[in-house]
Amino acid sequence: MALLGFSGLPLFLVLCFGHCLCDFPLQSDKIALGKCPGNQVEGIAWPYWLAGHVGTHALAVALISGNAWLGLAEFLAHGLIDWCKCRGLYNLGTDQALHLGCKGLWVLLG
Numbered sequence: 001m002a003l004l005g006f007s008g009l010p011l012f013l014v015l016c017f018g019h020c021l022c023d024f025p026l027q028s029d030k031i032a033l034g035k036c037p038g039n040q041v042e043g044i045a046w047p048y049w050l051a052g053h054v055g056t057h058a059l060a061v062a063l064i065s066g067n068a069w070l071g072l073a074e075f076l077a078h079g080l081i082d083w084c085k086c087r088g089l090y091n092l093g094t095d096q097a098l099h100l101g102c103k104g105l106w107v108l109l110g
Contacts, residue, residue: 008107011065015103018060023099026056036086054079061106070106077102 006014034041034049041049057078062071078099085095 012103012107014064015061015106016100018064019057019099019103022056022060027053035082037083050079050082054082065106065110067110070110073106074102
């Protein structure tokens with residue numbers, strides 16, 4: 001059971017809300033640009049921007065689900081998905097669908 005007492009569909013919805021919070025208001029333009037391979041914003045190389053961004057998602061998943069392993073899974077999955085989007089392998093819609101699909105998987109695994 002999740003730390004906040006949610007499970008099933010309610011847990012999925014809260015995870016999706018956490019995702020929206022981390023991916024939009026908490027992701028500045030600097031982060032959005034800096035996290036892409038080859039970019040350097042304010043002298044900081046892209047891996048640091050990407051790690052910081054996916055770290056917020058990992059923390060949200062771990063806190064909401066009460067499961068640090070799901071937080072680690074989110075860190076890895078979110079990083080890979082964003083890296084692929086930055087490389088032009090798919091668009092924002094596909095990126096968001098993959099992220100939300102991961103939230104569904106975390107509910108099933110949690």
